[in-house]
Amino acid sequence: MATKVMERQELNFWDRTYLPTVVIGLWVTSGHFFKNLILHALHSLGLFKGIRAAVTFEYPEEARPLSRRARTRHRLTQRKDGTPRCVACMMCETVCPARCINIVAGEHPDPNIEKYPVSFDLDLGKCVYCGFCVEVCPEDAIRMDTRILDIAAYSRDQMKLDIKELLNPRSTLLYKK
Amino acid sequence: MSAEFLIKTLLALFFLGGVLNLAGLLTWVERKQSAVMQDRIGANRAWIEFKSPWLRPVNWLLRPLNVLGIFHSLADAVKMFVKEDFMPRGADKFLYNLAPVISVVFALLSFAAIPFGNVLQVGARSINLQIADVNAGVLFVFAMMSLGVYGVILAGFSSNNNYAYLGGMRAASQMLSYEITMGISLMGIVLAYGTLGLQDIVRSQGGYFFDGWLPAWGFTVQPLAFILFMTAALAETKRVPFDLPEGESEIIGYFVEYSGMKFGMFFLTDLVETVLVACLMTTFFLGGWQVPYLSADGFHFPWGAVWLLPHLAVAVLGMVSFILKVVFFNWFFMAIRWTLPRFRYDQLMHLGWKILFPASLLNVIVTSVVVVMRS
Ligand code: SF4
Ligand code: SF4
Numbered sequence: 390m391a392t393k394v395m396e397r398q399e400l401n402f403w404d405r406t407y408l409p410t411v412v413i414g415l416w417v418t419s420g421h422f423f424k425n426l427i428l429h430a431l432h433s434l435g436l437f438k439g440i441r442a443a444v445t446f447e448y449p450e451e452a453r454p455l456s457r458r459a460r461t462r463h464r465l466t467q468r469k470d471g472t473p474r475c476v477a478c479m480m481c482e483t484v485c486p487a488r489c490i491n492i493v494a495g496e497h498p499d500p501n502i503e504k505y506p507v508s509f510d511l512d513l514g515k516c517v518y519c520g521f522c523v524e525v526c527p528e529d530a531i532r533m534d535t536r537i538l539d540i541a542a543y544s545r546d547q548m549k550l551d552i553k554e555l556l557n558p559r560s561t562l563l564y565k566k
Numbered sequence: 567m568s569a570e571f572l573i574k575t576l577l578a579l580f581f582l583g584g585v586l587n588l589a590g591l592l593t594w595v596e597r598k599q600s601a602v603m604q605d606r607i608g609a610n611r612a613w614i615e616f617k618s619p620w621l622r623p624v625n626w627l628l629r630p631l632n633v634l635g636i637f638h639s640l641a642d643a644v645k646m647f648v649k650e651d652f653m654p655r656g657a658d659k660f661l662y663n664l665a666p667v668i669s670v671v672f673a674l675l676s677f678a679a680i681p682f683g684n685v686l687q688v689g690a691r692s693i694n695l696q697i698a699d700v701n702a703g704v705l706f707v708f709a710m711m712s713l714g715v716y717g718v719i720l721a722g723f724s725s726n727n728n729y730a731y732l733g734g735m736r737a738a739s740q741m742l743s744y745e746i747t748m749g750i751s752l753m754g755i756v757l758a759y760g761t762l763g764l765q766d767i768v769r770s771q772g773g774y775f776f777d778g779w780l781p782a783w784g785f786t787v788q789p790l791a792f793i794l795f796m797t798a799a800l801a802e803t804k805r806v807p808f809d810l811p812e813g814e815s816e817i818i819g820y821f822v823e824y825s826g827m828k829f830g831m832f833f834l835t836d837l838v839e840t841v842l843v844a845c846l847m848t849t850f851f852l853g854g855w856q857v858p859y860l861s862a863d864g865f866h867f868p869w870g871a872v873w874l875l876p877h878l879a880v881a882v883l884g885m886v887s888f889i890l891k892v893v894f895f896n897w898f899f900m901a902i903r904w905t906l907p908r909f910r911y912d913q914l915m916h917l918g919w920k921i922l923f924p925a926s927l928l929n930v931i932v933t934s935v936v937v938v939m940r941s
Binding site: 405406407408411414415417418419421422425426429442443444445447 | 599601602603604605606607793901902904905906917921
């Protein structure tokens with residue numbers, strides 16, 4: 390038989406009094422308590438600020454550090470003259486699994502560029518932050534590197550970004566009170 | 567006579583005021599201590615600040631308190647007072663309103679017998695720093711704590727809610743089981759010091775062992791009773807490792823139907839009981855107001871040094887030592903509360919009846935034999 394019989398470990402006398410485990414538990418928690426307490430005290434004197442006494446980030450005042458590759462809110466990159474780099478090739482609109490990009494193309498005066506977006510709407514209420522639009526763009530025209538995380542709105546309409554907001558993050562929309 | 571009355575009133579106000587403040591502050595300690603233990607910051611958003619430029623110095627004084635989050639206790643109190651005071655249909659009106667009062671009154675009454683200092687000489691008058699010098703103080707405290715159980719039972723009974731009823735039953739059986747252990751484990755102390763008066767018990771702890779190095783406090787004479795009493799007393803406070811009567815978050819306790827300040831009174835009872843248990847532990851096992859090596863006229867260190875102090879300083883040192891010990895126990899109970907998980911109900915009963923109870927009986931027998939042999 391290939392059955393492996395596991396012996397059930399009986400609790401010994403000390404285990405059943407609970408005392409050793411209680412002492413170990415108190416040792417661990419008190420260790421944290423006194424270490425953090427001393428650190429908090431030193432911080433209030435302005436010392437050892439580099440060592441954190443708590444893992445908490447007090448969010449609105451203090452943002453959690455983001456990884457460099459974190460995908461945050463979208464933006465459209467600009468040429469030197471401030472016009473969008475986007476050539477309205479519709480690649481991102483096509484690849485987007487959430488179908489939240491809506492581009493209206495217009496003819497660009499420069500024949501080398503051919504097209505430009507007359508309007509570029511992105512509905513953040515639908516976006517799943519997959520980043521496909523960034524991957525697929527041939528012109529490096531759309532990026533997700535604004536580091537904006539606090540996206541909140543009172544209605545679905547307010548979640549929609551238009552080309553102005555995408556070109557200049559935090560310039561329009563909710564951010565204007 | 568009237569002077570006597572005045573002095574007692576002042577003592578009661580001083581002590582009970584201190585106890586209630588400490589209990590209120592414990593909500594803050596609970597939040598912050600758990601936070602620091604768990605590498606968090608803890609509640610710090612209750613903020614009092616004045617807009618007027620004239621009050622800027624006040625703001626400056628309030629700032630450290632704001633940063634520490636002390637005003638959360640205040641915010642709690644405000645919340646409790648302004649919440650709706652709900653009474654379920656079919657509840658027994660009289661008992662429903664009486665239950666929280668019983669809980670909190672008997673918890674507070676127990677403090678009357680606890681000595682928080684030695685005798686203070688003011689002119690020709692000697693003031694015993696104890697609200698009521700009951701000569702059977704141990705029995706008085708136990709009587710009050712047992713009466714407090716009625717509050718819990720009545721709360722469950724009168725709410726017209728089966729969950730509350732079950733919670734009340736759980737609470738009653740738990741508190742009665744552990745009260746037995748508590749009483750019997752204290753018998754060791756009573757036997758060892760030969761008195762039931764709390765002030766006398768504290769006075770008897772003034773001796774020393776090992777050529778005057780080790781103060782003969784309760785826990786050195788009765789180490790087993792120390793642990794047993796602490797466990798049982800923690801169970802009395804109905805706080806976390808033993809919080810089955812309440813089960814704040816999931817198992818629904820006896821005060822489900824209570825809201826507003828009536829709930830607040832149950833909440834306060836728990837904290838007052840924590841302070842009470844800390845006071846009792848201090849009185850019985852940590853020498854009450856005794857300061858190591860301090861006798862009536864000053865410090866007499868075992869290495870021969872002597873530092874004489876005036877009477878007032880000695881009395882104040884005694885009170886400070888009592889308060890520090892109580893604060894230490896409160897810290898310790900909080901640490902336990904945030905370290906241990908809750909017992910299962912059968913484990914609770916098993917611990918109470920099959921471990922603590924026999925162990926406390928054993929302690930009494932051994933102590934009796936030793937006491938008889940020594941006399
Ligand atoms: S991140 Fe994904 S879901 Fe969002 S717009 Fe780009 S492709 Fe669409
Ligand atoms: S893939 Fe790039 S260039 Fe093409 S439409 Fe989208 S943003 Fe514009």
